[in-house]
Amino acid sequence: MKEVVVHPERCVGCMQCMVACATAHSKTKNLFSAILEIPLPKPRIHVGVGLYREGFPNRCRHCDPAPCMMACLPGAIYREPEWDTVLIDPDRCINCASCAMACPFGVIRYHEDSLGVPGKVIAVKCDNCVTRQSEGIVPACVEICMCNALTYEERDESLKRKTDEMARRISVGAEEREIIESPGFNLLNTLKRANVAISEGAL
Amino acid sequence: MVAVTDLYEKYTITKDGQMMLRKAEKEQMETVWERFQAQLPQCGYCEMGLSCRNCVMGPCRVDPFGEGPQKGVCGADADIIVARNLCRMIASGAASHSDHGRDLVEVLEEVAKGKAPGYEIRDAEKLKRVAEEYGVDTSKGDILKIAGELAHAMQEDYGTRKSSLQLISRVPQKRREIWEKINITPRGIDRETSEMMHRTHMGVDNDWVNLLLQGMRNALSDGWGGSLIATEVSDILFGTPQPKTSTINTGVLKEDQVNIIVHGHNPVVSEMIAQATEDKDILALTKKKGAHGINLVGLCCTGNELLMRRGIPMAGNHLMTEQVLMTGAVEMMLVDYQCIMPSIGPIGKCFHTQMISTSDKAKFPEMEHKEFHPENARELARELVKQAVNNFENRTPNRTYIPVEPVNIMSGFSVEAILSALGGTPDPLIDALKAGKVRGAVGIVGCNNPKIKHDHGHVTLARRLIENDILVLDTGCAAVATAKAGFKVPEAADMAGPGLKEVCNALGIPPVLHVGSCVDNVRITVLAAALANHLGVDISDLPLAGAAPEWYSEKAVSIACYVVASGIYTVLGPMPPIAGSMNVVKMATEGLNEVVGACLAVEPDPEKAAILIRRHIEKKREGLGLPSITV
Numbered sequence: 001m002k003e004v005v006v007h008p009e010r011c012v013g014c015m016q017c018m019v020a021c022a023t024a025h026s027k028t029k030n031l032f033s034a035i036l037e038i039p040l041p042k043p044r045i046h047v048g049v050g051l052y053r054e055g056f057p058n059r060c061r062h063c064d065p066a067p068c069m070m071a072c073l074p075g076a077i078y079r080e081p082e083w084d085t086v087l088i089d090p091d092r093c094i095n096c097a098s099c100a101m102a103c104p105f106g107v108i109r110y111h112e113d114s115l116g117v118p119g120k121v122i123a124v125k126c127d128n129c130v131t132r133q134s135e136g137i138v139p140a141c142v143e144i145c146m147c148n149a150l151t152y153e154e155r156d157e158s159l160k161r162k163t164d165e166m167a168r169r170i171s172v173g174a175e176e177r178e179i180i181e182s183p184g185f186n187l188l189n190t191l192k193r194a195n196v197a198i199s200e201g202a203l
Numbered sequence: 204m205v206a207v208t209d210l211y212e213k214y215t216i217t218k219d220g221q222m223m224l225r226k227a228e229k230e231q232m233e234t235v236w237e238r239f240q241a242q243l244p245q246c247g248y249c250e251m252g253l254s255c256r257n258c259v260m261g262p263c264r265v266d267p268f269g270e271g272p273q274k275g276v277c278g279a280d281a282d283i284i285v286a287r288n289l290c291r292m293i294a295s296g297a298a299s300h301s302d303h304g305r306d307l308v309e310v311l312e313e314v315a316k317g318k319a320p321g322y323e324i325r326d327a328e329k330l331k332r333v334a335e336e337y338g339v340d341t342s343k344g345d346i347l348k349i350a351g352e353l354a355h356a357m358q359e360d361y362g363t364r365k366s367s368l369q370l371i372s373r374v375p376q377k378r379r380e381i382w383e384k385i386n387i388t389p390r391g392i393d394r395e396t397s398e399m400m401h402r403t404h405m406g407v408d409n410d411w412v413n414l415l416l417q418g419m420r421n422a423l424s425d426g427w428g429g430s431l432i433a434t435e436v437s438d439i440l441f442g443t444p445q446p447k448t449s450t451i452n453t454g455v456l457k458e459d460q461v462n463i464i465v466h467g468h469n470p471v472v473s474e475m476i477a478q479a480t481e482d483k484d485i486l487a488l489t490k491k492k493g494a495h496g497i498n499l500v501g502l503c504c505t506g507n508e509l510l511m512r513r514g515i516p517m518a519g520n521h522l523m524t525e526q527v528l529m530t531g532a533v534e535m536m537l538v539d540y541q542c543i544m545p546s547i548g549p550i551g552k553c554f555h556t557q558m559i560s561t562s563d564k565a566k567f568p569e570m571e572h573k574e575f576h577p578e579n580a581r582e583l584a585r586e587l588v589k590q591a592v593n594n595f596e597n598r599t600p601n602r603t604y605i606p607v608e609p610v611n612i613m614s615g616f617s618v619e620a621i622l623s624a625l626g627g628t629p630d631p632l633i634d635a636l637k638a639g640k641v642r643g644a645v646g647i648v649g650c651n652n653p654k655i656k657h658d659h660g661h662v663t664l665a666r667r668l669i670e671n672d673i674l675v676l677d678t679g680c681a682a683v684a685t686a687k688a689g690f691k692v693p694e695a696a697d698m699a700g701p702g703l704k705e706v707c708n709a710l711g712i713p714p715v716l717h718v719g720s721c722v723d724n725v726r727i728t729v730l731a732a733a734l735a736n737h738l739g740v741d742i743s744d745l746p747l748a749g750a751a752p753e754w755y756s757e758k759a760v761s762i763a764c765y766v767v768a769s770g771i772y773t774v775l776g777p778m779p780p781i782a783g784s785m786n787v788v789k790m791a792t793e794g795l796n797e798v799v800g801a802c803l804a805v806e807p808d809p810e811k812a813a814i815l816i817r818r819h820i821e822k823k824r825e826g827l828g829l830p831s832i833t834v
Contacts, residue, residue: 010268011244011247012246012247012248012250012251012267013243013244013245013246013247014246014247014248014249014264015244015246047244049243049244050244053243053244053245054244055244055247145271146248146264146265146266146271146272147247147266147267147268147270147271148266148268148270148271181268181269182267182268182269183785184251184267184782184783184784184785184788185247185251185267185268185782187778187782187788188247188250188251188778188782191777191778191805191807194807194808195654195655195777195807198655198656198659198807198808198809199213199214199655199656199659200213201213
């Protein structure tokens, strides 16, 4: 089945996935009205900052077995079989943060959300946009990502692509051909690394 | 966890900066570095120039990996989008310098009409010299009449009635021919900016090369128009700088005096403040309030203007503006415009500091607005200085923290002052260049940028250049950085290579010459043009280079472009937002060589930038048949 696959080497750090995610999880599903809602909708995907000021879209992996699910004593976290998605029942969540302690990826956040009881802080994380998927629409973060840092595809499909890429890179004479997907992005990152190295005193 | 001390050493090389960052932390006050961290990661589309907000069929962006959209809704590809965005940066930068220049021309006009009490013509000789360039009859000797006619002639430069700007007559003939050939001779100052904005509108100029050419013409309308007028008229009104000694860094603030800071770019307000601080009745009031005088200090380029002309001490550059306020020792800060972070109003509010905005074009959060005009400037300045003096008693001594002792600086090297130091003719400098005692000269200019360790780029590059017998002329934030590092005293000649040291010692000058504020970059290009004319060559033949190791602003983009279009190779620290189009990158860093005989380079590491520049200078020396070495 198709799922969201992350390709960190393609993330340009625009954070549009965060905005699209928050909008998709708002009551009104529209950016301009979403920013007026109470509580303010918040993203389930979070773009982190790498060592060289580059972006990384960090998203729930929907692990199986899921450490968060095992840590959840009230049984609020469960797996939705149709979309193979780990979900949180807002009514059962007791805001104990055990799931956060168990999560190896730091993808859970705690805040008031339109899903839960007004005024109550609950654990919130990526729901794989199951509502959208059931309507045949791709997850919001994938839809907005123009660089294909987030794709919606069969996992094996994406890995096959990566295998071919790997094979091309180790082809005899590949160094001379220098397979660079985007020379501009490569240049930008080289310069960003230099800036950080200078500040660190490494140069 | 990284110790906080280490963190601040990564942010800035300056001792006062590091100490003030510790105070900021203690007082829980946010600085530019925290806001920069909060912005990370920054948007890659925008960093590469691949996003376009010029119309509402968009906003659009182009996928740099080639799979997603490759064109905006209108059909513009990466080359067009990147070129349009860069050109709009140039337009904004050129507009800023040129509008600054226009404000000075307006003061000149008011002075001529006798409607600007307190202002006067301080350099009548220069007035006549410039007026003659504009074809104004100076034989009758009525200074105010000449001033009025010059102001009107300069206003014509801003308009659309001329086919070329007046002051390009200073540019070598060969260079003007290049501009004519590729059709980038600047016509009117406002016209070029206006046309640039027109061409970048959807559906107008969609040839990225043609766009970049107009970008250069727009930049030239700044470098040989707006900025140059700003500098020349400032000299006429406030005096042409001559060498002066002063002091620099946060330590220029005085615990026992009323500290007033002027910040921004335009000397129109700050010159009146400077006059008011010398008024006897105000000094008497100061004494009554228990202060040992009024200590006027500058920040950023307003500071550079006052330092150059009056030897008024300088507190710091762009990234120090927040921290200088955090000393808690400032009774009043007056700002005009450009590079004034909107964050500083609220910092003033954390202390007793009165924050005053002065220009109708530039209001700021949490500042009191007191609008200056030529007719009220003298009186308003007096009123505000009195207000600052009265505020002295509100200072909280136990929150006052002046971290360091100031460093000495020699400033005031206008072109006129440099020539006079050389004995009235450029020959001694040319002889030193020919003999190889001085290999060449480099202008280090531009801003600070939290992406680069504060002042590291400026100071490291200047050190490496003077060590290798390259004379450095600097302006703006760069000038503050090298002065704080101690490079701007005659004794700093000891840090220079043997040839440059000998020349500096003979003339009694530092190896790094302060030539002014950022509009004063034109002093460097004017000097370059004068040297080229003297030798009968083009500017691009000379062993010169420019560098902007820590630039951030749109004004810097305009400067870099007019410097390159004038024939001077320029090395940038931060990457301009053009990586999205390798065509534009190649044009800027190689192709321009064939068009204007100079190009840009990007090198974040100042050590490597120094090597690039030294190689370039030796190549130019070789071209002139002068002894050269391999770098």
